[in-house]
Amino acid sequence: MRTGHDLELVHVTKRYGDAVAVNDVSHLFRGGSYVCLLGPSGCGKSSTLRMIAGHEGVSAGSIVLHGAEVTHLPPARRGTAMMFQSYALFPHLSVRDNVAFSLRMKGVDKPARHRRAGELLELVDMARHADRLPSQLSGGQQQRVALARALVTDPQVLLLDEPLSALDPFLRVRMRAELKRLQRELGIGFIHVTHGQDEALALADEIVLMNDARIEQAGPAREIFNAPRTEFVARFMGGHNVIALPQGRFALRADDVRLAPEGAEAVVRAVEYQGGHVALTARMAGEQELLALIPEAAFFADPKHPGDAVRLAWDEGRLHRLHA
Ligand SMILES: Nc1ncnc2c1ncn2[C@@H]1O[C@H](COP(=O)(O)OP(=O)(O)OP(=O)(O)O)[C@@H](O)[C@H]1O
Numbered sequence: 001m002r003t004g005h006d007l008e009l010v011h012v013t014k015r016y017g018d019a020v021a022v023n024d025v026s027h028l029f030r031g032g033s034y035v036c037l038l039g040p041s042g043c044g045k046s047s048t049l050r051m052i053a054g055h056e057g058v059s060a061g062s063i064v065l066h067g068a069e070v071t072h073l074p075p076a077r078r079g080t081a082m083m084f085q086s087y088a089l090f091p092h093l094s095v096r097d098n099v100a101f102s103l104r105m106k107g108v109d110k111p112a113r114h115r116r117a118g119e120l121l122e123l124v125d126m127a128r129h130a131d132r133l134p135s136q137l138s139g140g141q142q143q144r145v146a147l148a149r150a151l152v153t154d155p156q157v158l159l160l161d162e163p164l165s166a167l168d169p170f171l172r173v174r175m176r177a178e179l180k181r182l183q184r185e186l187g188i189g190f191i192h193v194t195h196g197q198d199e200a201l202a203l204a205d206e207i208v209l210m211n212d213a214r215i216e217q218a219g220p221a222r223e224i225f226n227a228p229r230t231e232f233v234a235r236f237m238g239g240h241n242v243i244a245l246p247q248g249r250f251a252l253r254a255d256d257v258r259l260a261p262e263g264a265e266a267v268v269r270a271v272e273y274q275g276g277h278v279a280l281t282a283r284m285a286g287e288q289e290l291l292a293l294i295p296e297a298a299f300f301a302d303p304k305h306p307g308d309a310v311r312l313a314w315d316e317g318r319l320h321r322l323h324a
Pocket of ligand 1 (some may be wrong): 019
């Protein structure tokens with residue numbers, strides 16, 4: 001296992017004409033960690049990733065990898081590698097030659113590059129398909145090959161742009177575990193762009209949540225979920241209510257709201273069975289709606305229906321003050 005190298009963005013900005021896609025972003029990506037760059041469509045995630053990869057120039061600022069400025073280096077000389085959403089495999093090359101491609105470009109002799117490609121195909125469990133063409137592989141298999149191909153240059157940081165979005169939900173969860181395993185085994189940094197908060201929570205040591213061309217909040221996954229700084233973070237991460245009280249605005253986790261004999265009066269608006277729990281939406285005085293996630297057994301011991309009057313309670317200590 002290798003010690004990871006830190007990657008730092010220093011006041012990085014990207015403009016396309018008048019539009020600002022990334023606005024003065026600074027961040028230190030810790031070496032060897034799994035970071036998810038998360039945010040809604042158009043917030044600047046892919047532009048950030050492409051600048052790190054060198055596929056896109058910066059408009060201002062610098063990018064530093066392990067103490068060396070790489071801002072203006074071509075992609076192949078940065079120590080990063082990118083895995084694309086579409087995998088971008090060469091259709092006329094075998095799996096082995098796809099993986100070995102960039103070594104061929106570097107002038108590595110055939111036995112050496114085939115040996116290295118073989119090792120990486122082993123790593124992603126695709127060695128037995130080395131002679132196939134990409135068209136003879138499933139989506140999940142193509143993705144493993146794309147991963148092996150990106151890793152063949154021994155990058156210090158692997159960049160992944162929505163790597164799971166083309167897979168069906170079942171395969172997505174399986175590949176998610178694979179990515180995490182690979183990252184742990186290799187000990188290099190992964191920066192993974194996604195718009196799925198569940199994907200980021202499942203994978204990331206650190207989540208960097210972007211909104212409107214800036215970083216809204218960054219931190220360990222549990223911190224982002226449990227201590228959202230702003231209303232945007234609370235709503236984007238989901239599972240929270242945002243409530244207005246005389247003292248300010250607060251986030252309150254839906255699983256911290258319970259039905260109780262004493263509490264705020266409310267009228268049930270909707271009830272949804274979700275397996276392990278029931279999602280109950282109720283309207284309180286002042287038109288505020290509150291979502292409560294109630295454990296299945298507790299709910300069905302005394303089921304409620306739309307229109308029923310209920311009382312909702314929570315512990316004051318679970319209210320989390322929002323700063324914007
Ligand atoms: N080549 C381009 N020319 C002009 N504008 C662009 C270009 N690429 C991106 N943009 C704009 O920059 C902003 C950020 O785009 P970017 O692709 O980085 O966002 P994103 O968060 O990755 O979104 P998505 O999840 O939809 O891919 C968007 O408003 C987008 O329209």
